[in-house]
Amino acid sequence: MSTDNKLAQLIDKRRELAAKLAGVDLEIAMALGDRDAARRAMDEQKAQTLARQGAKFAAWEASH
Known part of the structure; x- marks a missing residue:
């Protein structure tokens, strides 16, 4: 697991x-x-939930 991926997981958590x-x-x-x-x-x-959704969408978009 890359450091960036681990950091993203920690931020999401x-x-x-x-x-x-x-x-x-x-x-x-x-x-x-x-x-x-x-x-x-x-x-x-609401802000925390939207931030999580936005980050997940950005990660998905970057992978496609």
Whole structure:
């Protein structure tokens, strides 16, 4: 496995965990009734998910 591939996998794993953490933050904010924090957590979760999808698409596109 190349160093670049390993790094890409680690970055993807980090983004996956960040999205999961944002999901937990969202649940906490909802339980507290904090709409602003819930919105921020939702936005963060969406950003991490979109970054993962974008990176995977770019890698796929580069291989074709």
